[in-house]
Amino acid sequence: MTGIPEGIVPIALDAMGGDHGPSVTVPAALQAIGAGGVAVALVGDAEAIQAELDKYDTPAKQLVQVVPAEGVVEEGESPARAFRAKPNASIFVSAGAVKMGKAAGFVSMGSTGASIAAATVVYGTLDGIDRGALGGPVVGYAPNTVIIDLGTNVDTKPGLLVDFAALGNVMSKLIYKNENPRVALLSVGSEEGKGNALVKETTDLLNSTDLNFIGNIEPNDLPEGKAEVVLCDGFVGNVILKLTEGLGDVIVSHVKEVLGETDESEKLSKEIFERMNILEAFGGGPLLGVNGLAIVGHGASGVNAVANAIGTAKFVVETGLIEAQQAELDRIRAEVN
Structure with missing residues:
Protein backbone atom coordinates (compact mmCIF):
# COMPACT_ATOMS: atom_id res chain seq x y z
CA MET A 1 0.00 0.00 0.00
CA THR A 2 1.37 3.40 -0.96
CA GLY A 3 0.69 6.96 0.11
CA ILE A 4 -0.25 6.04 3.68
CA PRO A 5 0.14 8.83 6.25
CA GLU A 6 2.79 8.35 8.93
CA GLY A 7 1.55 6.49 11.98
CA ILE A 8 -1.10 4.56 10.04
CA VAL A 9 -0.74 0.76 10.14
CA PRO A 10 -1.52 -0.97 6.81
CA ILE A 11 -3.49 -4.21 7.16
CA ALA A 12 -4.46 -6.68 4.43
CA LEU A 13 -8.00 -8.06 4.80
CA ASP A 14 -9.08 -11.23 3.05
CA ALA A 15 -12.28 -9.64 1.75
CA MET A 16 -13.67 -12.94 0.45
CA GLY A 17 -13.10 -14.89 3.67
CA GLY A 18 -15.89 -15.87 6.03
CA ASP A 19 -19.55 -16.68 5.54
CA HIS A 20 -20.54 -13.27 4.18
CA GLY A 21 -17.64 -11.99 2.03
CA PRO A 22 -17.59 -8.33 0.91
CA SER A 23 -21.05 -7.56 2.33
CA VAL A 24 -19.41 -7.76 5.78
CA THR A 25 -15.69 -7.28 5.18
CA VAL A 26 -16.06 -4.00 3.24
CA PRO A 27 -18.14 -2.13 5.85
CA ALA A 28 -15.94 -3.66 8.56
CA ALA A 29 -12.84 -2.23 6.90
CA LEU A 30 -14.46 1.21 6.71
CA GLN A 31 -15.50 0.96 10.37
CA ALA A 32 -11.97 0.03 11.43
CA ILE A 33 -10.49 2.90 9.44
CA GLY A 34 -13.00 5.25 11.03
CA ALA A 35 -11.83 4.12 14.47
CA GLY A 36 -8.39 5.40 13.52
CA GLY A 37 -4.84 4.23 12.99
CA VAL A 38 -5.23 1.78 10.10
CA ALA A 39 -5.40 1.58 6.33
CA VAL A 40 -6.88 -1.53 4.75
CA ALA A 41 -6.08 -3.42 1.57
CA LEU A 42 -9.23 -5.31 0.56
CA VAL A 43 -8.03 -8.47 -1.18
CA GLY A 44 -10.31 -10.50 -3.44
CA ASP A 45 -12.70 -10.21 -6.35
CA ALA A 46 -12.13 -6.60 -7.40
CA GLU A 47 -15.56 -6.14 -9.00
CA ALA A 48 -17.44 -7.54 -6.02
CA ILE A 49 -15.41 -5.45 -3.58
CA GLN A 50 -15.82 -2.25 -5.61
CA ALA A 51 -19.56 -2.80 -5.96
CA GLU A 52 -19.83 -2.96 -2.17
CA LEU A 53 -17.53 0.04 -1.69
CA ASP A 54 -19.69 2.13 -4.02
CA LYS A 55 -22.54 1.86 -1.51
CA TYR A 56 -20.68 4.01 0.99
CA ASP A 57 -19.85 7.71 0.99
CA THR A 58 -17.22 8.16 3.68
CA PRO A 59 -13.75 9.72 3.99
CA ALA A 60 -12.55 6.30 5.21
CA LYS A 61 -12.46 5.16 1.57
CA GLN A 62 -9.33 7.27 1.11
CA LEU A 63 -7.43 4.67 3.16
CA VAL A 64 -8.79 1.68 1.24
CA GLN A 65 -6.98 -0.10 -1.55
CA VAL A 66 -8.53 -2.88 -3.62
CA VAL A 67 -6.07 -5.69 -4.38
CA PRO A 68 -7.30 -8.17 -7.01
CA ALA A 69 -7.18 -11.90 -6.26
CA GLU A 70 -8.64 -14.93 -7.96
CA GLY A 71 -10.49 -17.63 -6.08
CA VAL A 72 -11.33 -18.49 -2.48
CA VAL A 73 -10.19 -21.41 -0.34
CA GLU A 74 -13.35 -23.00 1.01
CA GLU A 75 -13.80 -24.65 4.41
CA GLY A 76 -13.01 -28.35 4.14
CA GLU A 77 -10.77 -27.82 1.13
CA SER A 78 -7.22 -29.14 1.53
CA PRO A 79 -5.03 -26.07 2.16
CA ALA A 80 -1.99 -27.74 0.61
CA ARG A 81 -3.86 -28.62 -2.57
CA ALA A 82 -5.49 -25.20 -2.64
CA PHE A 83 -2.11 -23.49 -2.50
CA ARG A 84 -1.01 -25.44 -5.58
CA ALA A 85 -4.29 -25.06 -7.45
CA LYS A 86 -5.20 -21.51 -6.36
CA PRO A 87 -1.95 -19.60 -5.72
CA ASN A 88 -3.77 -16.32 -6.42
CA ALA A 89 -6.62 -16.98 -3.98
CA SER A 90 -7.42 -14.08 -1.65
CA ILE A 91 -5.82 -15.60 1.45
CA PHE A 92 -2.50 -16.29 -0.29
CA VAL A 93 -2.41 -12.84 -1.92
CA SER A 94 -3.11 -11.31 1.52
CA ALA A 95 -0.15 -13.15 3.04
CA GLY A 96 1.99 -12.19 0.05
CA ALA A 97 1.24 -8.51 0.63
CA VAL A 98 2.68 -8.85 4.13
CA LYS A 99 5.71 -10.79 2.92
CA MET A 100 6.46 -8.02 0.39
CA GLY A 101 6.19 -5.34 3.07
CA LYS A 102 3.01 -3.81 1.63
CA ALA A 103 1.04 -4.61 4.79
CA ALA A 104 1.98 -5.14 8.43
CA GLY A 105 -0.26 -8.20 8.78
CA PHE A 106 -3.32 -9.90 7.38
CA VAL A 107 -6.77 -10.66 8.78
CA SER A 108 -9.01 -13.49 7.57
CA MET A 109 -12.36 -14.92 8.63
CA GLY A 110 -12.03 -17.64 6.00
CA SER A 111 -10.80 -21.21 6.26
CA THR A 112 -8.63 -21.53 9.36
CA GLY A 113 -6.57 -24.22 7.67
CA ALA A 114 -5.96 -21.97 4.68
CA SER A 115 -4.92 -19.05 6.91
CA ILE A 116 -2.47 -21.27 8.75
CA ALA A 117 -1.14 -22.70 5.48
CA ALA A 118 -0.75 -19.23 3.96
CA ALA A 119 1.12 -17.90 6.98
CA THR A 120 3.27 -21.02 7.28
CA VAL A 121 4.22 -21.26 3.60
CA VAL A 122 4.47 -17.56 2.75
CA TYR A 123 5.97 -16.23 6.00
CA GLY A 124 7.85 -19.30 7.12
CA THR A 125 8.00 -20.46 10.74
CA LEU A 126 10.28 -19.54 13.60
CA ASP A 127 13.34 -21.75 14.10
CA GLY A 128 12.31 -25.19 15.36
CA ILE A 129 8.58 -24.62 14.78
CA ASP A 130 6.96 -26.80 12.12
CA ARG A 131 3.50 -25.29 12.30
CA GLY A 132 2.05 -22.19 13.90
CA ALA A 133 -0.25 -22.34 16.92
CA LEU A 134 -3.47 -20.52 17.75
CA GLY A 135 -3.75 -19.22 21.26
CA GLY A 136 -5.85 -16.72 23.13
CA PRO A 137 -8.54 -16.20 25.75
CA ILE A 278 -14.84 -13.68 24.04
CA LEU A 279 -13.11 -13.93 20.66
CA GLU A 280 -15.93 -11.76 19.31
CA ALA A 281 -14.49 -8.83 21.28
CA PHE A 282 -11.10 -9.25 19.63
CA GLY A 283 -12.43 -10.48 16.30
CA GLY A 284 -9.69 -13.09 16.16
CA GLY A 285 -6.31 -14.03 17.51
CA PRO A 286 -2.75 -14.06 16.20
CA LEU A 287 -1.17 -17.20 14.82
CA LEU A 288 1.94 -17.77 16.94
CA GLY A 289 5.23 -19.24 15.77
CA VAL A 290 5.29 -17.76 12.25
CA ASN A 291 7.44 -14.97 10.79
CA GLY A 292 4.62 -12.50 10.28
CA LEU A 293 1.27 -11.38 11.59
CA ALA A 294 -1.87 -13.37 10.78
CA ILE A 295 -5.11 -12.71 12.65
CA VAL A 296 -7.49 -15.66 12.32
CA GLY A 297 -11.17 -15.12 13.04
CA HIS A 298 -14.51 -16.95 12.97
CA GLY A 299 -16.30 -17.55 9.68
CA ALA A 300 -19.65 -16.35 11.00
CA SER A 301 -18.22 -13.01 12.16
CA GLY A 302 -20.27 -9.88 11.56
CA VAL A 303 -19.14 -6.35 10.82
CA ASN A 304 -18.17 -5.49 14.39
CA ALA A 305 -16.10 -8.64 14.87
CA VAL A 306 -14.18 -8.15 11.61
CA ALA A 307 -13.55 -4.49 12.45
CA ASN A 308 -12.32 -5.59 15.88
CA ALA A 309 -9.98 -8.10 14.24
CA ILE A 310 -8.42 -5.31 12.17
CA GLY A 311 -7.99 -3.29 15.36
CA THR A 312 -6.42 -6.33 17.03
CA ALA A 313 -3.96 -6.63 14.14
CA LYS A 314 -2.93 -3.00 14.64
CA PHE A 315 -2.51 -3.53 18.37
CA VAL A 316 -0.40 -6.68 17.95
CA VAL A 317 1.87 -4.88 15.47
CA GLU A 318 2.44 -2.13 18.02
CA THR A 319 3.30 -4.58 20.83
CA GLY A 320 6.22 -6.08 18.89
CA LEU A 321 4.94 -9.61 19.58
CA ILE A 322 6.06 -11.06 16.25
CA GLU A 323 9.66 -9.95 16.74
CA ALA A 324 9.78 -11.00 20.41
CA GLN A 325 8.74 -14.63 19.93
CA GLN A 326 12.03 -16.06 18.58
CA ALA A 327 14.09 -14.55 21.40
CA GLU A 328 11.78 -16.07 24.02
CA LEU A 329 11.85 -19.46 22.30
CA ASP A 330 15.65 -19.43 22.22
CA ARG A 331 15.85 -18.45 25.90
CA ILE A 332 13.51 -21.19 27.15
CA ARG A 333 15.02 -23.87 24.92
CA ALA A 334 18.48 -23.07 26.26
CA GLU A 335 17.24 -23.71 29.80
CA VAL A 336 15.62 -27.03 28.87
CA ASN A 337 18.70 -28.25 26.98
Whole structure:
Protein backbone atom coordinates (compact mmCIF):
# COMPACT_ATOMS: atom_id res chain seq x y z
CA MET A 1 0.00 0.00 0.00
CA THR A 2 1.37 3.40 -0.96
CA GLY A 3 0.69 6.96 0.11
CA ILE A 4 -0.25 6.04 3.68
CA PRO A 5 0.14 8.83 6.25
CA GLU A 6 2.79 8.35 8.93
CA GLY A 7 1.55 6.49 11.98
CA ILE A 8 -1.10 4.56 10.04
CA VAL A 9 -0.74 0.76 10.14
CA PRO A 10 -1.52 -0.97 6.81
CA ILE A 11 -3.49 -4.21 7.16
CA ALA A 12 -4.46 -6.68 4.43
CA LEU A 13 -8.00 -8.06 4.80
CA ASP A 14 -9.08 -11.23 3.05
CA ALA A 15 -12.28 -9.64 1.75
CA MET A 16 -13.67 -12.94 0.45
CA GLY A 17 -13.10 -14.89 3.67
CA GLY A 18 -15.89 -15.87 6.03
CA ASP A 19 -19.55 -16.68 5.54
CA HIS A 20 -20.54 -13.27 4.18
CA GLY A 21 -17.64 -11.99 2.03
CA PRO A 22 -17.59 -8.33 0.91
CA SER A 23 -21.05 -7.56 2.33
CA VAL A 24 -19.41 -7.76 5.78
CA THR A 25 -15.69 -7.28 5.18
CA VAL A 26 -16.06 -4.00 3.24
CA PRO A 27 -18.14 -2.13 5.85
CA ALA A 28 -15.94 -3.66 8.56
CA ALA A 29 -12.84 -2.23 6.90
CA LEU A 30 -14.46 1.21 6.71
CA GLN A 31 -15.50 0.96 10.37
CA ALA A 32 -11.97 0.03 11.43
CA ILE A 33 -10.49 2.90 9.44
CA GLY A 34 -13.00 5.25 11.03
CA ALA A 35 -11.83 4.12 14.47
CA GLY A 36 -8.39 5.40 13.52
CA GLY A 37 -4.84 4.23 12.99
CA VAL A 38 -5.23 1.78 10.10
CA ALA A 39 -5.40 1.58 6.33
CA VAL A 40 -6.88 -1.53 4.75
CA ALA A 41 -6.08 -3.42 1.57
CA LEU A 42 -9.23 -5.31 0.56
CA VAL A 43 -8.03 -8.47 -1.18
CA GLY A 44 -10.31 -10.50 -3.44
CA ASP A 45 -12.70 -10.21 -6.35
CA ALA A 46 -12.13 -6.60 -7.40
CA GLU A 47 -15.56 -6.14 -9.00
CA ALA A 48 -17.44 -7.54 -6.02
CA ILE A 49 -15.41 -5.45 -3.58
CA GLN A 50 -15.82 -2.25 -5.61
CA ALA A 51 -19.56 -2.80 -5.96
CA GLU A 52 -19.83 -2.96 -2.17
CA LEU A 53 -17.53 0.04 -1.69
CA ASP A 54 -19.69 2.13 -4.02
CA LYS A 55 -22.54 1.86 -1.51
CA TYR A 56 -20.68 4.01 0.99
CA ASP A 57 -19.85 7.71 0.99
CA THR A 58 -17.22 8.16 3.68
CA PRO A 59 -13.75 9.72 3.99
CA ALA A 60 -12.55 6.30 5.21
CA LYS A 61 -12.46 5.16 1.57
CA GLN A 62 -9.33 7.27 1.11
CA LEU A 63 -7.43 4.67 3.16
CA VAL A 64 -8.79 1.68 1.24
CA GLN A 65 -6.98 -0.10 -1.55
CA VAL A 66 -8.53 -2.88 -3.62
CA VAL A 67 -6.07 -5.69 -4.38
CA PRO A 68 -7.30 -8.17 -7.01
CA ALA A 69 -7.18 -11.90 -6.26
CA GLU A 70 -8.64 -14.93 -7.96
CA GLY A 71 -10.49 -17.63 -6.08
CA VAL A 72 -11.33 -18.49 -2.48
CA VAL A 73 -10.19 -21.41 -0.34
CA GLU A 74 -13.35 -23.00 1.01
CA GLU A 75 -13.80 -24.65 4.41
CA GLY A 76 -13.01 -28.35 4.14
CA GLU A 77 -10.77 -27.82 1.13
CA SER A 78 -7.22 -29.14 1.53
CA PRO A 79 -5.03 -26.07 2.16
CA ALA A 80 -1.99 -27.74 0.61
CA ARG A 81 -3.86 -28.62 -2.57
CA ALA A 82 -5.49 -25.20 -2.64
CA PHE A 83 -2.11 -23.49 -2.50
CA ARG A 84 -1.01 -25.44 -5.58
CA ALA A 85 -4.29 -25.06 -7.45
CA LYS A 86 -5.20 -21.51 -6.36
CA PRO A 87 -1.95 -19.60 -5.72
CA ASN A 88 -3.77 -16.32 -6.42
CA ALA A 89 -6.62 -16.98 -3.98
CA SER A 90 -7.42 -14.08 -1.65
CA ILE A 91 -5.82 -15.60 1.45
CA PHE A 92 -2.50 -16.29 -0.29
CA VAL A 93 -2.41 -12.84 -1.92
CA SER A 94 -3.11 -11.31 1.52
CA ALA A 95 -0.15 -13.15 3.04
CA GLY A 96 1.99 -12.19 0.05
CA ALA A 97 1.24 -8.51 0.63
CA VAL A 98 2.68 -8.85 4.13
CA LYS A 99 5.71 -10.79 2.92
CA MET A 100 6.46 -8.02 0.39
CA GLY A 101 6.19 -5.34 3.07
CA LYS A 102 3.01 -3.81 1.63
CA ALA A 103 1.04 -4.61 4.79
CA ALA A 104 1.98 -5.14 8.43
CA GLY A 105 -0.26 -8.20 8.78
CA PHE A 106 -3.32 -9.90 7.38
CA VAL A 107 -6.77 -10.66 8.78
CA SER A 108 -9.01 -13.49 7.57
CA MET A 109 -12.36 -14.92 8.63
CA GLY A 110 -12.03 -17.64 6.00
CA SER A 111 -10.80 -21.21 6.26
CA THR A 112 -8.63 -21.53 9.36
CA GLY A 113 -6.57 -24.22 7.67
CA ALA A 114 -5.96 -21.97 4.68
CA SER A 115 -4.92 -19.05 6.91
CA ILE A 116 -2.47 -21.27 8.75
CA ALA A 117 -1.14 -22.70 5.48
CA ALA A 118 -0.75 -19.23 3.96
CA ALA A 119 1.12 -17.90 6.98
CA THR A 120 3.27 -21.02 7.28
CA VAL A 121 4.22 -21.26 3.60
CA VAL A 122 4.47 -17.56 2.75
CA TYR A 123 5.97 -16.23 6.00
CA GLY A 124 7.85 -19.30 7.12
CA THR A 125 8.00 -20.46 10.74
CA LEU A 126 10.28 -19.54 13.60
CA ASP A 127 13.34 -21.75 14.10
CA GLY A 128 12.31 -25.19 15.36
CA ILE A 129 8.58 -24.62 14.78
CA ASP A 130 6.96 -26.80 12.12
CA ARG A 131 3.50 -25.29 12.30
CA GLY A 132 2.05 -22.19 13.90
CA ALA A 133 -0.25 -22.34 16.92
CA LEU A 134 -3.47 -20.52 17.75
CA GLY A 135 -3.75 -19.22 21.26
CA GLY A 136 -5.85 -16.72 23.13
CA PRO A 137 -8.54 -16.20 25.75
CA VAL A 138 -11.61 -18.42 25.43
CA VAL A 139 -13.55 -18.01 28.67
CA GLY A 140 -14.86 -14.50 29.25
CA TYR A 141 -14.72 -14.90 33.02
CA ALA A 142 -10.93 -15.16 32.64
CA PRO A 143 -10.22 -12.66 29.85
CA ASN A 144 -6.47 -12.60 30.52
CA THR A 145 -6.01 -16.37 30.30
CA VAL A 146 -4.33 -17.51 27.09
CA ILE A 147 -5.06 -21.12 26.12
CA ILE A 148 -2.64 -22.60 23.62
CA ASP A 149 -3.11 -24.54 21.33
CA LEU A 150 -6.72 -24.02 20.22
CA GLY A 151 -6.73 -26.47 17.35
CA THR A 152 -3.73 -26.12 15.07
CA ASN A 153 -1.59 -28.97 16.41
CA VAL A 154 -3.88 -31.84 17.40
CA ASP A 155 -0.95 -34.18 18.08
CA THR A 156 1.67 -32.61 20.31
CA LYS A 157 4.96 -33.67 21.88
CA PRO A 158 6.38 -32.38 25.18
CA GLY A 159 9.02 -30.21 23.49
CA LEU A 160 6.35 -28.45 21.45
CA LEU A 161 4.29 -27.74 24.57
CA VAL A 162 7.38 -26.09 26.06
CA ASP A 163 7.59 -23.95 22.93
CA PHE A 164 3.91 -23.08 23.43
CA ALA A 165 4.77 -22.06 26.98
CA ALA A 166 7.44 -19.67 25.69
CA LEU A 167 5.11 -18.23 23.04
CA GLY A 168 2.23 -17.90 25.50
CA ASN A 169 4.50 -16.31 28.09
CA VAL A 170 5.67 -13.53 25.78
CA MET A 171 2.14 -13.05 24.40
CA SER A 172 0.75 -12.69 27.93
CA LYS A 173 3.42 -10.15 28.84
CA LEU A 174 3.14 -7.98 25.74
CA ILE A 175 -0.58 -8.14 24.95
CA TYR A 176 -2.20 -8.69 28.35
CA LYS A 177 0.43 -6.85 30.39
CA ASN A 178 1.01 -9.68 32.88
CA GLU A 179 4.48 -9.15 34.37
CA ASN A 180 5.04 -12.74 35.52
CA PRO A 181 2.40 -14.98 33.90
CA ARG A 182 1.47 -18.17 35.71
CA VAL A 183 1.92 -21.11 33.33
CA ALA A 184 -0.09 -24.31 33.83
CA LEU A 185 -0.83 -27.59 32.08
CA LEU A 186 -4.47 -28.53 31.51
CA SER A 187 -5.03 -31.96 33.00
CA VAL A 188 -7.55 -34.28 34.65
CA GLY A 189 -6.32 -33.44 38.13
CA SER A 190 -4.45 -30.60 39.79
CA GLU A 191 -2.17 -32.90 41.79
CA GLU A 192 1.37 -33.43 40.57
CA GLY A 193 1.62 -36.65 38.59
CA LYS A 194 -1.99 -36.55 37.40
CA GLY A 195 -2.45 -36.74 33.65
CA ASN A 196 -1.28 -38.64 30.60
CA ALA A 197 2.30 -39.20 29.43
CA LEU A 198 2.30 -35.87 27.56
CA VAL A 199 1.42 -33.92 30.70
CA LYS A 200 3.92 -35.79 32.90
CA GLU A 201 6.83 -35.45 30.48
CA THR A 202 6.08 -31.80 29.82
CA THR A 203 5.97 -31.15 33.56
CA ASP A 204 9.57 -32.36 33.91
CA LEU A 205 10.70 -30.06 31.10
CA LEU A 206 8.85 -26.99 32.38
CA ASN A 207 10.27 -27.50 35.87
CA SER A 208 13.73 -26.91 34.40
CA THR A 209 12.83 -23.44 33.09
CA ASP A 210 12.50 -20.11 34.86
CA LEU A 211 8.89 -19.76 33.75
CA ASN A 212 6.35 -19.24 36.53
CA PHE A 213 5.13 -22.83 36.14
CA ILE A 214 2.47 -23.72 38.72
CA GLY A 215 1.76 -27.32 37.63
CA ASN A 216 -1.62 -28.72 36.59
CA ILE A 217 -5.01 -27.08 36.55
CA GLU A 218 -8.35 -28.67 35.70
CA PRO A 219 -10.91 -27.40 33.17
CA ASN A 220 -13.18 -26.15 35.95
CA ASP A 221 -10.32 -23.87 37.06
CA LEU A 222 -10.35 -21.98 33.75
CA PRO A 223 -13.23 -19.57 34.56
CA GLU A 224 -11.46 -18.58 37.78
CA GLY A 225 -8.31 -17.40 35.97
CA LYS A 226 -5.94 -19.57 38.00
CA ALA A 227 -3.26 -19.25 35.31
CA GLU A 228 -2.47 -16.69 32.62
CA VAL A 229 -1.05 -19.28 30.18
CA VAL A 230 -2.70 -22.70 29.91
CA LEU A 231 -1.07 -25.41 27.79
CA CYS A 232 -2.74 -28.28 25.98
CA ASP A 233 -2.62 -30.03 22.64
CA GLY A 234 -4.78 -28.61 19.87
CA PHE A 235 -7.32 -31.43 20.09
CA VAL A 236 -8.14 -30.62 23.71
CA GLY A 237 -7.95 -26.87 23.14
CA ASN A 238 -10.40 -26.97 20.25
CA VAL A 239 -12.83 -29.07 22.29
CA ILE A 240 -12.67 -26.46 25.09
CA LEU A 241 -13.21 -23.63 22.59
CA LYS A 242 -16.22 -25.21 20.89
CA LEU A 243 -17.79 -26.43 24.13
CA THR A 244 -17.59 -22.91 25.56
CA GLU A 245 -19.15 -21.37 22.45
CA GLY A 246 -21.85 -24.03 22.34
CA LEU A 247 -22.74 -23.56 25.99
CA GLY A 248 -23.03 -19.83 25.40
CA ASP A 249 -25.53 -20.36 22.60
CA VAL A 250 -27.79 -22.78 24.49
CA ILE A 251 -27.69 -20.73 27.72
CA VAL A 252 -28.72 -17.60 25.80
CA SER A 253 -31.61 -19.52 24.23
CA HIS A 254 -32.64 -20.84 27.65
CA VAL A 255 -32.60 -17.37 29.22
CA LYS A 256 -34.86 -16.01 26.49
CA GLU A 257 -37.18 -19.00 26.83
CA VAL A 258 -37.54 -18.55 30.59
CA LEU A 259 -37.63 -14.73 30.77
CA GLY A 260 -39.25 -14.04 27.41
CA GLU A 261 -38.27 -11.34 24.93
CA THR A 262 -37.76 -8.49 27.38
CA ASP A 263 -35.18 -5.74 27.73
CA GLU A 264 -33.83 -7.54 30.80
CA SER A 265 -33.47 -10.89 29.02
CA GLU A 266 -31.87 -9.19 26.01
CA LYS A 267 -29.32 -7.45 28.23
CA LEU A 268 -28.54 -10.65 30.14
CA SER A 269 -28.33 -12.70 26.94
CA LYS A 270 -25.90 -10.23 25.41
CA GLU A 271 -23.69 -10.36 28.48
CA ILE A 272 -23.69 -14.17 28.54
CA PHE A 273 -22.91 -14.35 24.82
CA GLU A 274 -19.97 -11.98 25.20
CA ARG A 275 -18.63 -13.92 28.19
CA MET A 276 -18.86 -17.24 26.36
CA ASN A 277 -17.69 -15.93 22.96
CA ILE A 278 -14.84 -13.68 24.04
CA LEU A 279 -13.11 -13.93 20.66
CA GLU A 280 -15.93 -11.76 19.31
CA ALA A 281 -14.49 -8.83 21.28
CA PHE A 282 -11.10 -9.25 19.63
CA GLY A 283 -12.43 -10.48 16.30
CA GLY A 284 -9.69 -13.09 16.16
CA GLY A 285 -6.31 -14.03 17.51
CA PRO A 286 -2.75 -14.06 16.20
CA LEU A 287 -1.17 -17.20 14.82
CA LEU A 288 1.94 -17.77 16.94
CA GLY A 289 5.23 -19.24 15.77
CA VAL A 290 5.29 -17.76 12.25
CA ASN A 291 7.44 -14.97 10.79
CA GLY A 292 4.62 -12.50 10.28
CA LEU A 293 1.27 -11.38 11.59
CA ALA A 294 -1.87 -13.37 10.78
CA ILE A 295 -5.11 -12.71 12.65
CA VAL A 296 -7.49 -15.66 12.32
CA GLY A 297 -11.17 -15.12 13.04
CA HIS A 298 -14.51 -16.95 12.97
CA GLY A 299 -16.30 -17.55 9.68
CA ALA A 300 -19.65 -16.35 11.00
CA SER A 301 -18.22 -13.01 12.16
CA GLY A 302 -20.27 -9.88 11.56
CA VAL A 303 -19.14 -6.35 10.82
CA ASN A 304 -18.17 -5.49 14.39
CA ALA A 305 -16.10 -8.64 14.87
CA VAL A 306 -14.18 -8.15 11.61
CA ALA A 307 -13.55 -4.49 12.45
CA ASN A 308 -12.32 -5.59 15.88
CA ALA A 309 -9.98 -8.10 14.24
CA ILE A 310 -8.42 -5.31 12.17
CA GLY A 311 -7.99 -3.29 15.36
CA THR A 312 -6.42 -6.33 17.03
CA ALA A 313 -3.96 -6.63 14.14
CA LYS A 314 -2.93 -3.00 14.64
CA PHE A 315 -2.51 -3.53 18.37
CA VAL A 316 -0.40 -6.68 17.95
CA VAL A 317 1.87 -4.88 15.47
CA GLU A 318 2.44 -2.13 18.02
CA THR A 319 3.30 -4.58 20.83
CA GLY A 320 6.22 -6.08 18.89
CA LEU A 321 4.94 -9.61 19.58
CA ILE A 322 6.06 -11.06 16.25
CA GLU A 323 9.66 -9.95 16.74
CA ALA A 324 9.78 -11.00 20.41
CA GLN A 325 8.74 -14.63 19.93
CA GLN A 326 12.03 -16.06 18.58
CA ALA A 327 14.09 -14.55 21.40
CA GLU A 328 11.78 -16.07 24.02
CA LEU A 329 11.85 -19.46 22.30
CA ASP A 330 15.65 -19.43 22.22
CA ARG A 331 15.85 -18.45 25.90
CA ILE A 332 13.51 -21.19 27.15
CA ARG A 333 15.02 -23.87 24.92
CA ALA A 334 18.48 -23.07 26.26
CA GLU A 335 17.24 -23.71 29.80
CA VAL A 336 15.62 -27.03 28.87
CA ASN A 337 18.70 -28.25 26.98
